[in-house]
Structure formats: structure tokens, C-alpha cells
């Protein structure tokens with residue numbers, strides 16, 4: 194195990210998505226099961242979808258995303274932001290199955306460099322009041338790369354391609370490696386074989402480092418089972434036998450731990466969203482300016498900032514409502 198990977202493990206500290214094996218039966222701890230076939234398909238142009246996805250991030254996570262370098266983000270935050278972006282954008286690129294490529298960190302120590310996600314459609318997860326992408330995952334292993342379609346998928350990592358792609362760091366690689374078996378398990382319609390690593394060595398967690406030389410994060414029992422219909426119709430049908438069905442959902446923040454959605458509420462009040470509610474955000478809420486010469490606050494609530502009297506005056510008609518009600522940012 195490389196030092197970098199060790200560091201990634203340390204940074205992740207705990208596996209966020211544990212699977213246990215009880216009597217050779219894999220059980221999920223913190224992700225619920227979904228029946229994809231019975232979940233209705235959602236039109237991905239629905240107006241509520243971007244707002245819904247934004248609620249997967251808490252206010253503090255959103256401000257970190259705006260203020261911090263990606264390498265400094267908590268792994269779970271960048272994972273959530275990545276999934277939220279995937280689900281909001283990918284359905285508008287190309288035809289189903291919509292492609293997402295993840296280039297794993299070269300230091301991760303896994304014998305596979307690229308994971309491909311095929312997204313067929315978005316479905317309603319009625320029990321959880323959210324959406325779930327009906328998808329499958331393919332690891333571009335040496336065996337897959339011997340197939341022409343596998344090579345063509347790898348070529349899509351080129352900067353010139355239109356495909357949605359992410360270069361992920363060490364910690365994010367570990368997180369995806371842990372998450373993917375969970376996403377497969379939660380919508381499993383097939384049975385694990387007797388030689389499956391879940392049943393083989395129940396005492397060892399599936400997701401632990403002894404598996405780090407594996408070329409796929411998944412056990413393989415689900416490969417080629419329950420193939421996405423659109424994949425079989427596509428240019429990538431030759432790699433279909435290597436794919437495993439997954440149910441990819443946004444990962445939500447917990448409202449009892451962190452405040453969520455004040456920017457979404459601002460929008461519904463018809464207010465401009467002050468995107469700079471982090472310490473670096475001492476800019477005018479009207480023009481974004483830095484102060485002429487000094488940034489000033491509203492003298493009633495002290496919660497909003499202006500560069501000049503002119504900007505404050507222009508904003509007053511709107512601000513006086515939230516100012517009086519104490520609704521300006523910072524009071525949620």
C-alpha cells in the first residue's frame with residue numbers, strides 16, 4: 194500500500210458506506226434498498242430538480258465548495274457535489290445511456306484506472322422523497338480494454354471528448370471504491386455466487402485494503418445481470434456483460450446536524466442569493482464590488498454589505514422587508 198493511499202485512508206478515517214456480512218448475506222448499514230423496476234421515471238427537465246439536488250449539500254458545505262480549493266474539501270463534500278452535478282447535468286448530454294467517466298488517482302493502487310458510469314434515466318425514489326439514477330458501472334479492466342468498445346470508452350477521457358468526466362483524487366477514489374458496491378447491493382436483483390468474496394470470507398470487509406489490487410470495486414456476481422436496456426442498443430453493447438447495475442442517489446446532508454437550504458429559501462423569497470457568506474465574502478451584495486473605499490453594512494441588521502451608499506439605496510426597497518423580519522443571511 195502506497196503512502197499516498199495510506200494517507201487517503203487516514204483522511205477518510207472511517208468507511209462512510211459500510212457493508213457487513215451476516216450469515217454470508219451482505220447487509221447495508223446506511224443506504225436503503227430501492228426497487229428500480231417499480232420506480233417511476235422522472236422527466237429530467239423538471240424545474241424542481243436543480244433545487245432538490247442542491248439540498249444534498251448543507252449551507253456550510255456549499256460555502257466550503259465556493260471558498261475552498263477542491264483538494265482541501267472534506268471527501269464526503271466533494272463526493273456529494275460530484276453526484277449532484279452528475280445528476281443535474283448528465284441527462285442533457287447525448288442519448289441514453291449517458292456516460293460519466295471517472296479517472297482514478299494514479300496513486301490509488303487499484304489495477305484499474307477508469308470507471309465508467311452509464312446512466313439510463315432518473316427515477317423517483319418514492320419512499321425517500323428523492324430521485325435515483327438507474328445506472329450501471331463498468332471498470333475499464335485489462336479484459337475490458339481488449340474489447341474495441343472498451344478502448345473507445347477509454348478514448349473518451351481525452352480532453353476533446355464531450356463526455357462528462359472527472360479526475361478524482363486519492364481520497365475520492367477510495368470513497369467511490371467503497372460506495373459502488375453499496376450502490377449495486379441496494380438494487381440487486383441477482384444472487385451472489387458461492388465463490389463470491391462476500392460469502393468466502395465473511396470476516397473480512399469487502400471494501401478493505403486487501404482488495405486494493407483488484408481491478409474492480411465490485412464482487413463480479415452482478416456483471417452482465419440486469420443490463421440496462423439502452424446499453425444493449427448502444428455502441429457500447431459489447432461491454433454490457435461486464436457492467437453491474439447500480440442505483441445512484443444524491444447523498445443528503447442531515448438537517449439536525451447542519452442548516453440546509455437557506456439559499457434555496459432566499460430564492461423562494463425572491464431574493465438574490467448572496468453567494469459569499471464565507472469570511473472572504475466581504476463584497477457588495479449588489480455589484481459584488483470590494484468597497485469604495487470601504488465595505489459597509491446595513492446599520493439596522495448588520496447582515497448585508499454594500500460598497501457604497503448608491504448600492505445600498507438601490508437595494509433598500511428589497512432589503513427593508515428581510516431587514517425588518519430579520520430574514521437576511523445569517524439569521525436562519
Ligand SMILES: [Zn+2]
Nearest residue numbers: 385389412414
Ligand atoms: Zn458477489
Ligand SMILES: [Zn+2]
Nearest residue numbers: 477480500504
Ligand atoms: Zn455596489
Ligand SMILES: [Zn+2]
Nearest residue numbers: 491493494516
Ligand atoms: Zn438590514
